[in-house]
Amino acid sequence: MRFKLQNLALAALLAMTFPAQAAAELTPQEDAQTAADIHAHMAFLASDLLRGREAGTVDFDIAAAYVASQMEQLGLKPLGGDGKSYRQPVPLLAYRAADPGTLVLKDAQGKVEPLKFGEDYLVRGSPFGAAVKKSAPLVFAGFGVVAPEHGRDDYAGLDVRGKIVVLLAGAPKNYQTEERAYYANSRTKAAVALGHGAIGVLGLDTLTGEKLYPFPNSVRQYQSWGVAWRDAQGRPFIPSPIPSLGVISVAGAAKLFAGAPQSAAQILAAAETPDGAIKGFDLPRVLDATVNSELKEVQSENLVGLLEGSDPKLKAEVVVLSAHLDHLGLTPPVDGDSINNGALDNAAGVATTLEVAKLFRTKPKAPKRSLLFLIDTAEEKGLVGAEYFAHNPTVPAKSIVADVDLDMPILTYEFTDVVAFGADRSSIGPSVKKAAGRMNVQLSPDPMPDEGIFTRSDHYRFVEQGVPAVFLITGFANGGQAAFADFMAHHYHKPSDDMNLPLRFDVGAKFARLNYEITRELADSPVKPSWNQGDFFGGKFAKP
Ligand SMILES: [Zn+2]
Numbered sequence: 001m002r003f004k005l006q007n008l009a010l011a012a013l014l015a016m017t018f019p020a021q022a023a024a025e026l027t028p029q030e031d032a033q034t035a036a037d038i039h040a041h042m043a044f045l046a047s048d049l050l051r052g053r054e055a056g057t058v059d060f061d062i063a064a065a066y067v068a069s070q071m072e073q074l075g076l077k078p079l080g081g082d083g084k085s086y087r088q089p090v091p092l093l094a095y096r097a098a099d100p101g102t103l104v105l106k107d108a109q110g111k112v113e114p115l116k117f118g119e120d121y122l123v124r125g126s127p128f129g130a131a132v133k134k135s136a137p138l139v140f141a142g143f144g145v146v147a148p149e150h151g152r153d154d155y156a157g158l159d160v161r162g163k164i165v166v167l168l169a170g171a172p173k174n175y176q177t178e179e180r181a182y183y184a185n186s187r188t189k190a191a192v193a194l195g196h197g198a199i200g201v202l203g204l205d206t207l208t209g210e211k212l213y214p215f216p217n218s219v220r221q222y223q224s225w226g227v228a229w230r231d232a233q234g235r236p237f238i239p240s241p242i243p244s245l246g247v248i249s250v251a252g253a254a255k256l257f258a259g260a261p262q263s264a265a266q267i268l269a270a271a272e273t274p275d276g277a278i279k280g281f282d283l284p285r286v287l288d289a290t291v292n293s294e295l296k297e298v299q300s301e302n303l304v305g306l307l308e309g310s311d312p313k314l315k316a317e318v319v320v321l322s323a324h325l326d327h328l329g330l331t332p333p334v335d336g337d338s339i340n341n342g343a344l345d346n347a348a349g350v351a352t353t354l355e356v357a358k359l360f361r362t363k364p365k366a367p368k369r370s371l372l373f374l375i376d377t378a379e380e381k382g383l384v385g386a387e388y389f390a391h392n393p394t395v396p397a398k399s400i401v402a403d404v405d406l407d408m409p410i411l412t413y414e415f416t417d418v419v420a421f422g423a424d425r426s427s428i429g430p431s432v433k434k435a436a437g438r439m440n441v442q443l444s445p446d447p448m449p450d451e452g453i454f455t456r457s458d459h460y461r462f463v464e465q466g467v468p469a470v471f472l473i474t475g476f477a478n479g480g481q482a483a484f485a486d487f488m489a490h491h492y493h494k495p496s497d498d499m500n501l502p503l504r505f506d507v508g509a510k511f512a513r514l515n516y517e518i519t520r521e522l523a524d525s526p527v528k529p530s531w532n533q534g535d536f537f538g539g540k541f542a543k544p
Pocket residue numbers: 345380493
């Protein structure tokens with residue numbers, strides 16, 4: 001889509017009329033400049049010329065060259081790894097479905113029932129090879145959650161060794177939102193399934209899931225590329241090597257559960273209850289699954305720049321600000337448009353992060369701790385660039401004390417509250433409270449727990465390495481709820497997430513300032529960020 005010129009005029013107008021904010025360190029002039037700069041970054045990064053910045057394409061590389069240039073202009077120290085460049089090469093294995101594959105149910109008498117692609121199921125590509133074939137009995141294991149602190153074991157009484165497990169998407173609704181996201185995460189589920197001896201996972205959509213992400217949308221994108229990062233030996237990093245054999249739709253569930261102890265309708269209804277109490281069972285039929293994939297090795301990169309701290313001691317500690325630069329690239333068209341420009345997701349987050357760096361550069365008082373700006377690749381493919389950095393940091397791993405992630409701020413209304421994912425789990429919480437308080441921004445609980453947001457952006461890869469992290473989304477107050485509903489329903493991961501959205505660059509400036517204030521607190525605090533005693537994620541991932 002073409003960039004609309006009236007947005008430029010709007011930005012100029014906003015820049016002139018942006019009101020002064022109480023008790024903030026920055027002047028209205030600085031805010032106006034930040035708003036204009038955010039517009040400028042986004043207009044370039046989300047332009048049709050960059051064709052959606054997909055990781056592993058030259059389109060992404062052009063965006064990366066822009067960011068490297070910006071980092072140089074900001075005077076950041078290049079920390080890509082070779083001492084000279086901002087670029088940290090990230091070797092990737094890319095894979096996608098070569099065709100719809102086949103899923104066939106077989107009963108004891110040899111009667112076969114093929115499932116219908118696009119209606120009953122969809123597949124995604126597999127990193128395990130060009131053709132993955134599995135034939136094994138099916139076992140339904142509920143959500144596949146094993147959570148001793150809730151007294152829950154969805155595998156209790158089941159023998160899944162050598163079998164294919166059918167797992168409902170998500171996790172019980174009454175779990176705390178970030179812990180629910182952890183249990184709902186496919187990586188957690190894969191580890192548990194593998195640990196129990198299963199040889200494949202077949203996903204099962206829920207009513208809630210398809211309400212948020214309609215099945216036809218997922219089918220439209222089934223041939224999108226996935227990636228895994230490759231290690232020094234060239235091997236793809238796959239923490240739990242168990243293949244996903246496809247996802248069964250709500251419509252297809254009836255076929256899958258025909259003749260089973262419980263009907264699909266009963267299971268799907270139980271999944272919607274607060275405690276999602278569902279007992280697993282053996283399904284009467286065997287699944288023959290074939291997943292055909294196209295694989296290729298590609299190269300991408302993270303951009304890494306450092307702003308050195310001013311305190312002789314504390315500067316050895318590093319606060320990371322992360323934002324993903326990649327988006328989805330080209331997909332089958334929607335309303336004649338096939339370019340997924342990713343204006344809010346995540347040109348907005350990159351623009352904001354660059355402006356946070358600029359604010360620190362222009363303030364006379366340098367931060368005490370060092371700030372590392374990580375503009376990363378392949379987030380849309382599973383937080384892959386951030387994971388590559390978290391496993392291969394260009395500063396000593398132990399020096400990384402916190403991560404602040406910026407991803408997809410909804411800049412179409414003036415937020416007056418934010419949700420700070422992860423904040424209450426560590427000493428980052430009080431810092432966020434102070435910073436938000438300075439700006440008269442309220443902190444709100446997660447209004448969208450079904451989304452499982454906590455494990456869906458780059459900060460989570462730092463959490464998995466034991467680093468406390470925070471990820472802000474703008475809140476539901478002051479028109480936020482309607483703005484989110486509209487964006488998620490009509491623009492999220494669609495070509496219309498572009499510069500034709502009614503973007504508020506003044507709000508972008510406000511979001512930049514809030515993240516600046518939070519980062520300032522974390523960088524200057526006399527004590528380094530740490531997990532709260534007994535925290536769920538600290539307990540799982542913190543390193544001694
Ligand atoms: Zn996204």
